[in-house]
Amino acid sequence: MYALTPRLAQFAAVARHEHVTRAAQELGVPQSSLSRALARLEADLGVALFARHGRTVSLTPAGRTFLAAAERALTAVEQGAEAVRSDADPATGKVAFGFLHTLGWETVPELLRAFRADHPRVRFALVQNYGDAMLERLRAGELDLCLTSPVPDAPDLVARRLDEQRLRLVVPDDHRLARRKRIRLAEAAEESFVTLEPGYGMRRLLDTMCAEAGFTPRIAFEGEEAETIRGLVAAGLGVALLPPPVFPRPGVREVAVTAPRAVREIGLAWSAGRPDTPPVAAFKAFLLSRRGRLLRAEPTHHPAPEDNR
CATH class of the missing domain: 3.40.190.10 (Periplasmic binding protein-like II)
Structure with a gap:
């Protein structure tokens, strides 16, 4: 199959002109080279594609069948070439x-x-x-x-x-830690955590940071999206370690973690x-x-009166 591919355009040009010399001129190749290429194509296929009439040629029934397939293949190649050229265009790629x-x-x-x-x-x-x-x-x-x-x-x-990004411990707004401005992660060792599924970067960070704080987190719920996790926290189903939200969410408090260093x-x-x-x-x-200024400033929160322990 791969040996046939380079000859498709030559075959289609001869079929279009019904004349080897004119096709050779269009393709910019010697007539003798084009004639030999057509002969090899017919030998590879095992069928005659052209009937010869002096200096002109005409397609055989087999040639007409092959021409339809060749034109589809050449069109697909041209469309693919145009697509990659378009995607690489500096202005519109x-x-x-x-x-x-x-x-x-x-x-x-x-x-x-x-x-x-x-x-x-x-x-x-x-x-x-x-x-x-x-x-x-x-x-x-x-x-x-x-x-x-x-x-x-x-x-x-x-x-x-x-x-x-700084990470926060997200707790329900009636939680025992909700009035704190900052905590050590070890203070949440007995809590149930709501977190992302294994394979997520935030899940690995949670596991690593909890290990540094000296405990293994008890996982109550796993999800796939941070705002869903916040909703589960707001419902009182656990606490979470998350990056800051775009908009403050009702029902939760975001508490800074001082140890270990909580960033992603x-x-x-x-x-x-x-x-x-x-x-x-x-x-x-x-x-x-944009290195060092990729992320927009975190939203301003209005925490409850805090215990600064």
């Missing part, structure tokens, strides 16, 4: 960009708005997922770039730390050795230029 669910409310829309101020026609295919799933899609070539946490350390990926790093990752198209390179440079 496409970026496949992945990011964490918790960055989708405000951070990513603000980043895209700022980038498109200078690149108004660049297109984006946006994917929201948890970190491990995005890295697999990055490796598979389905994503060009992704914002993820924790920052991956793998030989087949390149990653750069861009920013960090946000990084930009891409596949090592894979060349960037111009729009991907431009967006990557834009994101790297």
Whole structure:
């Protein structure tokens, strides 16, 4: 099959002109070379595609059948070529960009708005997922770039730390810790936790930080989305360790954690050795230029009177 592919355009040109010389002139190849290529094509297929009439040719029934398939194949190749050229166009190309669910409310829309101020026609295919799933899609070539946490350390990926988010212990507003401004995580050792499922970066952070604080968290509920977790906390079903919300949520209090240091790093990752198209390179440079100021300021909260222990 692969040996036939380079000869399809030659065959289609001869079929269109019904004349080897004119087809050779269109293709910019010697007539003798084109004649030999057609002879090899017919030999490979084991059928005659053309009937010869002096200097002209006409398709045989087998040739007409093969021409229909050849034209479909050539059209598909041209459409594919046009698609990749379009995606790589510096002004109108496409970026496949992945990011964490918790960055989708405000951070990513603000980043895209700022980038498109200078690149108004660049297109984006946006994917929201948890970190491990995005890295697999990055490796598979389905994503060009992704914002993820924790920052991956793998030989087949390149990653750069861009920013960090402070994490809070989220408790119901009638909880014993709700009036505190700050706590040590060890003070929540006896609580039931509501958290994200295994595989999520926040779940690994919870497990790691609790281990540093000297306990294993007792998991009451697992979910897939941070705001759902907050809703479960508001319902009194446990406490959670989460990044700050975009908007303050009724029914919960967000308490700063002083020990261990409660932050999650946000990084930009891409596949090592894979060349960037111009729009991907431009967006990557834009994101790297935002290092240290990727995230918007956290919302202002109005805590209850606190016990500063």
